[in-house]
Every structure is written in structure tokens, then in C-alpha cells.
Amino acid sequence: MASAIGWPEVHAEALDVFVRYLRIDTSNPPGNEAEAARFLGGPLEAEGIACEYIETQPGREVLVARLTGDGSKRPLMLCNHTDVVPVEPRYWDMPAFEGLVRDGRVYGRGAVDMKGMGVMQLMAFVLAKRQALPLKRDLVFCAVPDEEALGGWGMKWLCEHRPDVVDVEFELNEGGSGSGEFQGRAARIFSVATNEKQVCWMRLTAVGTPGHGSYPHPVEQNSAVRLARAVQRLAEWERPLVVTPQMRHYVAELHEAGYLPPIEDSEAFEEAVRRSPALLACFMNTLNVTTLDSGIRPNVIPAKSEATIDCRLLPGQSRDEWREQVLAVIDDPQVEVTFHELLDDDEPAEVPWDTELYRTIEAVLKEAMEDAVVVPSLTAGGTDNRFLRLRGIPAYGFAPCILSPEERAGFHGNNEFLTIENLNLGCELTYEIVRRMCT
Ligand SMILES: [Zn+2]
Known part of the structure; x- marks a missing residue:
């Protein structure tokens, strides 16, 4: 029987890793993600977990680590990207690559996109090993370069050259998260992205x-x-607004929770949707x-x-x-x-939300927070998930934390930060999702 997890120690460890990770400048171009891959491999190797470093280009590496299950279920992959978008330092109020901790926030390029989530996944993976979870399926940790430049030397490359790595039943990556408010009202709404535009x-x-x-x-x-x-x-x-089947489900859930008018009340519905650009993007x-x-x-x-x-x-x-x-x-x-000549040919593929992974995420969140509303959603921007969805894998975009509008503004913005509270919450929830999916 595994012992109880000492969360205060895990939180401190996560913060330490996070701060040091943010100090590695992986601005893409050029990326230099090999340093990040080796850095993330450090804590895994210290636990005796074998790490594979796959070079896609000089200075750029994918890190893959695996905890082997008994094979009765197919693998779950935790995946994150190690590169970040460049910074314009003069618009920042603090250094972007020092991992500065101030007032409960950890500042740095990549804090929300997506080194923080990378650390949540890393800690969940390390804990699965330490707790000696009796795994029914392989748990795979994967950190890839080049997401911010369309993934040609990252996830796209991996799918083409190492299909064995991405041969998984489910995957978790960026693209959705929890929100602490909805149109100015306090709320706990968690969007699990199952597709992107x-x-x-x-x-x-x-x-x-x-x-x-x-x-x-x-x-x-x-x-x-x-x-x-x-x-x-x-x-x-x-x-006019277009309501896709997926968004119909989204609206129904948010209507039931009291946050949106029903689609049938078209005037009120349209007014509500047009009030928020993030929502409107999902309807047109x-x-x-x-x-x-x-x-x-x-x-x-x-x-x-x-x-x-x-x-x-x-x-x-x-x-x-x-x-x-x-x-x-x-x-x-x-x-x-x-x-435009840069467009790739593939249309993003939708994957089902009615799956074991979705239900597990929903159950974990609702147990952790009584008022949690969980909805399948659509990512307006692009993510690495699209490469896996094209292979038919339910690849979900979901960071299990509650981002404030200010934190959200950090995606490709200035003064990017993640709160320590979110880092801690994300570590705990990711571990719990992993534990239930894999045991
Ligand atoms: Zn990202």
C-alpha cells in the first residue's frame, strides 16, 4: 500500500523545478530545447526512470519517459512543449528568464504557455513512480520542441518518425483550462478541448x-x-453565429449551470455570445x-x-x-x-468527448470542487493535439488549474505568470487524473 503523499513537500519541489525551468531560454526560433529536455529528464533519472532523448535537429530534442503498466489497457501520454515564443523585454516589468517569484506568482516566459503545465505533468509522473502505482497501462511523459513554430521539428516530426512513441490510447496537452469567472461572474468552468479551429x-x-x-x-x-x-x-x-454539434453541447451544459441563455432564446443567446470574444470565436x-x-x-x-x-x-x-x-x-x-502557401493540408479532426479520460477529468474536478462545471470545448489557436487527433487519438487540451483573465493574458503576452496556487492545484489534479486512469 502506497503511503500518503506529502503535498507540502511536493509543492515545494514543483516550485523549485518550475523556477529553474523558466530560467532556460527556449525562445523559438531558435528553440534550443535540448537543454530543456535534459533539464526535465534530470528529476526523472534521479528516480531511476529511463529517459530517451530524440534529436530532431541539432540542439532540439524530444524527451520521452515511460512507466510500464501491466498491458491490460493502452497507454496514456502526458505531453507538453518546451519551447516558448520570443519576448520583447522592454515591455516586461521584470526579467523574462529568471523565474522570479513575487506575491504568490511565478513570472517568466512560458509560465502559462506551457512550462507550468509541463511541471504539473512531470510531478504527476514522478509521483506515480514514487507511489509505485500498480499501472494497468503505460504512462508516457513526453516533452517536445517546436510547438510554437507549427511543430515541424516537434510533434509533427515525432508522429512521422517515431509513431511508436505516439501509439497511445489517450493524450493530455495544452488547449483548455479552468476559468475563475464567466462574463464577469465568479464561476469554476473547466474547458476540455477536443478540437481546434x-x-x-x-x-x-x-x-x-x-x-x-x-x-x-x-x-x-x-x-x-x-x-x-x-x-x-x-x-x-x-x-451569423454557427452552432456546431460540439458547441451545442457546451451551451447546454453552461445553460444548465445558469451561465448562458438557451440557444432557443436566440436573441439573448446571441447577445451573450457576442459579448465575449473568446466565446464568439467558438461560434463563427x-x-x-x-x-x-x-x-x-x-x-x-x-x-x-x-x-x-x-x-x-x-x-x-x-x-x-x-x-x-x-x-x-x-x-x-x-x-x-x-x-497562403504556408497552410498545411490537413483539416483538424474532432475526437469524441464521451471517453474514459473525459469522464475521469470530470469526476476528479467535481470531487475537488462541488461547483465545477466541465465542458468540452474548441481551441481557437493551434496546438500539437491536432497531430494526434488526426491519428484518431482522443488528445485533449486541458491544464487542470483555474486561470484568471490576467494569467490568460500571459499567453504570448508580457509579464507572463502562473500563481503558485495554480501550480499546486495542477500538480494535485494531474496526479489524481493519472492515478484513476492508470490503476
Ligand atoms: Zn503552447
């Missing part, structure tokens, strides 16, 4: 007739004017103009002008149909709309 970057190209800037020139033939008009039409395009394809490029000289009327738009599509929406809609709104044969 599809990136659909597009280029608008307007072609006109060049000419001398000193002469009267037909406005219709000025490519900059045509492009500006197209962009304006897109900006003014009012689109988004479209933002992100670059504009036109003209070569002050005295030359541009023959060609270009813009890019960043669109994110809801599940079930095709890129081709979306392009047709965009063309119809622009309504100008002189403006061409093409897909």
Missing part, C-alpha cells in the same frame, strides 16, 4: 493599371483602391486583416496590391467554401483570393 490564411491580390502619380487616373484602375475596398467589405461583413469563422502591401514609390500608381487575412474556421467548414464566400463579399473580379 482550422487555420485558413488567405492572400488578396488586386491588379490595376499603373500610371504616373501626377495625372488624373481612373480610381477603378488603382489597385490600392480596389484592395482597400475589398478589405473594407470584409471588415463590414456581418456573419473569424477573419482579420493582418498585412497590407502596396506601392513602390510616392509618384507611381501601384499595378498590384496585396493583403493577407488570417481566418480561423469552425469544424465542418471547408476552406474552399469559405473562399467562395469571401469572393462573394468582395464582389470584385479584379481581386483574386488565394490560399
Whole structure:
């Protein structure tokens, strides 16, 4: 029989690891995640756990460790990325790579995205070993590089080159978390992401007739004017809400808990959704103009002008149909709309939420917090989960802690931090989810 866990000691250990982890600068590019992989491997090796370091590129490594189960169930993977997005130090009020602890908060690039969650998973994994849990399935700890640059040298590479590592029944990674408020009301809502929106970057190209800037020139033939008009039409395009089957379930759960009007009360429902950008993103394809490029000289009327738009599509929406809609709104044969060359071909795949892992997460949260509401959700941005979902693996985006709006602003933002309270909560809940899934 395993002894009870001394949580105060585990919390102190987690904080120590977290602070030192944040001191490793893994800004991507270039990443340098090998140092992070070796760092995370340290506490595992100290417990006698074998670690494999897989180089994907010089200086970049995946760390994989495994606790072997009796084989009666298929593996559970805990996965996190070790790279972070770069920092603009002048906008920070404190150093970004020192792991500064102040007023119960741990500051540093990666605190919420996602070194903090990496430490929660690491501690849960170490505890599973220390407690000698009688595992029914393998428990896999995996830390990957390059998530912030589309995963070509991280999870995507791993899926292509080491399918044995990702041959798991379930996976837990970033993409959802708990929230301490809902539209200004105190709440405990935990979003477990089972899908993410599809990136659909597009280029608008307007072609006109060049000419001398000193002469009267037909406005219709000025490519900059045509492009500006197209962009304006897109900006003014009012689109109705789209409720996908998954979000229908989400709304039903939040309605039952008293946080949202029912879908049938369409006016109130729409008003509530449009009040919050994060919620609205789950009910419509988004479209933002992100670059504009036109003209070569002050005295030359541009023959060609270009813009890019960043669109994110809801599940079930095709890129081709979306392009047709965009063309119809622009309504100008002189403006061409093409897909951006960086897009990958794969559409994100939805995985079911009615699974053992989802039910376990829900049960653990509801036992820990009576008022917890657990909902399947959609990630607006991209995560490594998409590579596993394409393989049919229920890969969930879920950090088991309660992020404040201020903490959420840290994702790719300045003064990024995670509270010690959340770190502790995350370690305990991750361990409990793992324990129930694996024993
Ligand atoms: Zn991330």
C-alpha cells in the first residue's frame, strides 16, 4: 500500500523545478530545447526512470519517459512543449528568464504557455513512480520542441518518425483550462478541448493599371483602391453565429449551470455570445486583416496590391467554401483570393468527448470542487493535439488549474505568470487524473 503523499513537500519541489525551468531560454526560433529536455529528464533519472532523448535537429530534442503498466489497457501520454515564443523585454516589468517569484506568482516566459503545465505533468509522473502505482497501462511523459513554430521539428516530426512513441490510447496537452469567472461572474468552468479551429490564411491580390502619380487616373484602375475596398467589405461583413454539434453541447451544459441563455432564446443567446470574444470565436469563422502591401514609390500608381487575412474556421467548414464566400463579399473580379502557401493540408479532426479520460477529468474536478462545471470545448489557436487527433487519438487540451483573465493574458503576452496556487492545484489534479486512469 502506497503511503500518503506529502503535498507540502511536493509543492515545494514543483516550485523549485518550475523556477529553474523558466530560467532556460527556449525562445523559438531558435528553440534550443535540448537543454530543456535534459533539464526535465534530470528529476526523472534521479528516480531511476529511463529517459530517451530524440534529436530532431541539432540542439532540439524530444524527451520521452515511460512507466510500464501491466498491458491490460493502452497507454496514456502526458505531453507538453518546451519551447516558448520570443519576448520583447522592454515591455516586461521584470526579467523574462529568471523565474522570479513575487506575491504568490511565478513570472517568466512560458509560465502559462506551457512550462507550468509541463511541471504539473512531470510531478504527476514522478509521483506515480514514487507511489509505485500498480499501472494497468503505460504512462508516457513526453516533452517536445517546436510547438510554437507549427511543430515541424516537434510533434509533427515525432508522429512521422517515431509513431511508436505516439501509439497511445489517450493524450493530455495544452488547449483548455479552468476559468475563475464567466462574463464577469465568479464561476469554476473547466474547458476540455477536443478540437481546434482550422487555420485558413488567405492572400488578396488586386491588379490595376499603373500610371504616373501626377495625372488624373481612373480610381477603378488603382489597385490600392480596389484592395482597400475589398478589405473594407470584409471588415463590414456581418456573419451569423454557427452552432456546431460540439458547441451545442457546451451551451447546454453552461445553460444548465445558469451561465448562458438557451440557444432557443436566440436573441439573448446571441447577445451573450457576442459579448465575449473568446466565446464568439467558438461560434463563427473569424477573419482579420493582418498585412497590407502596396506601392513602390510616392509618384507611381501601384499595378498590384496585396493583403493577407488570417481566418480561423469552425469544424465542418471547408476552406474552399469559405473562399467562395469571401469572393462573394468582395464582389470584385479584379481581386483574386488565394490560399497562403504556408497552410498545411490537413483539416483538424474532432475526437469524441464521451471517453474514459473525459469522464475521469470530470469526476476528479467535481470531487475537488462541488461547483465545477466541465465542458468540452474548441481551441481557437493551434496546438500539437491536432497531430494526434488526426491519428484518431482522443488528445485533449486541458491544464487542470483555474486561470484568471490576467494569467490568460500571459499567453504570448508580457509579464507572463502562473500563481503558485495554480501550480499546486495542477500538480494535485494531474496526479489524481493519472492515478484513476492508470490503476
Ligand atoms: Zn503552447
